[in-house]
Amino acid sequence: MLDGVRVLVVEDEPLIAMELVLTIEEAGGVIAGSVRSLTEAIEAARTTDFDVALLDVRMRDGTTFSVAKILSVRKIPFLFCTGDSEQRDEFRDWPDVPLVSKPHKPENVIAVLSKLLANRR
């Protein structure tokens, strides 16, 4: 499914991050990084090597749209993880980015990640 694919996980709730990490590893993916703050996320987005990213939109210290911009420039595909509170119009600048809602289904996350990578090739 995700054979050796390197994934960056951006999620500030540790248990949710843990679950995502385990889900990805169980599907054969490799965790390039699991960051819990916006600052770390921006740093990782700029400097780390990875194939795809998972961005929790609302972190405690801000939204990850700035990270999304960096990834767009680097042409690395990504998806947004959203809770219910996000309004649709927040995503109007990102019409093509897939949204996965919380709580997530592992199969769903893997499916979306696979699709992102397939589109890229």
Next chain:
Amino acid sequence: MSDNPDSKSQLAGNTDTHAPGWYLQSMEAGKMMLYTSAVTQNVMQRSDNSMSVVGLPSHGSISDWTICIFPEDLPYVENAFRSLTPDEPNYKIEYRFRHAVTGRRFWVLDSGTAEFDEDENPQCMRGAILNISSGVRDETDIRDSARLHSIEAEAAQMGIWHFDRLSNRLTFSNELLALLEIDRTTFGNNPEAIIRRVHPDDLAIWRQERKKIFAPGGKLEFEFRVIFPQRNIRWFLVRGHMVRRPDGVELESYGVMIDVTERKDSEKHQTMLLRELSHRVSNTLAVIQSIMRQTLRAKNDPEAFAQAFEGRINSLAVSHTLLTNADWQGGTLSDLINIQLRGIVDNLESKIVLHGPEIVLPAETATQIGLVLHELGTNAVKYGALSVDTGKISISWTLLPGKVQLVWREQGGPPIGEVPSYTGFGTSLISQSVDSMNSSYDHAGLICRMELLL
């Protein structure tokens, strides 16, 4: 008859129509003016009360009359006169007129008859002018009616406004001026200057919504922000409606403006709380899901799964209770330790010693640390210091800039050799939840040091 025919006291009650002042008095009362116009000579002769009724002298011209007619109504008036014929010489038209002296605008009913020459050209018009304006109010009237409502209005943070469609005059009651902190002299000179006080972001709404009052059955109701001299902003609700004559002609509009800032603020606050609540719920559900899956990975046996899962969910629940009691502002570390271990350990006070300053943990951190404490406590009861009667735990912490260093130290437990290595959820949870951790064992038992970033 008396020597002074103009004396009011003599005319009052005088029903003799031959008395000189009789006609004028009645016409005055009825706001009526009589006239004859000679078309080709451009001469218009008016009754003696013409100065008061229309502001023009009794001997004048048709031109000086025409000048006072509203430009928008001129085509209509001219057309009406042009269409008169000897067969249909009578007219009865309504148009707007501006008093030549006061500038006051009002509607007139102009009715009369035209006389024609042999070539069927109109020679002369003969008729009466009647001021038919109704509902035109001046400032005094506004204030009077406003006084009636003033107590109510003041209590409701409300003020009354009035707009005279004919004179295009906008007036505000004293209450409204006070509410808006506008000086009457400033306002009186340029009421439309209110537009300068409208918040720039609300200008579009203001312009658009105002128009609705002109639609048939039109009512006004919308909210907008007003900027105050001290630069603060308040929300106002405007309500109003248009008064029309039976034929639909607009006469005046009036209504209220209410300060609804408090309501708007509380709505905004509520919206924010709801969004935050929604976000927390999503997160909590995701956390529970994560706990379930990870417990499942470690515990194959349904019995073992159920016990571990229930314990962890309970840890979440007690953290939440603690936080709710503190209105979600955070919970103190000592309260959290107590509440997490109370369910796991009997005789808590005799087994656990706490040492450290009073610290309030933010809500999310509290939940995570709660789980960690639950794990450490459960493990201590199963394998560690609390699995024997002699065991004790000391928990101490120090506050450093931006972080807390916490040490969990077990003593008097079973010999080290018998302690199994912790794997799976418990350990990874602990190491994931805190920002740095290391565990080691000394001669007494497990020592777990962790750093939590605040």
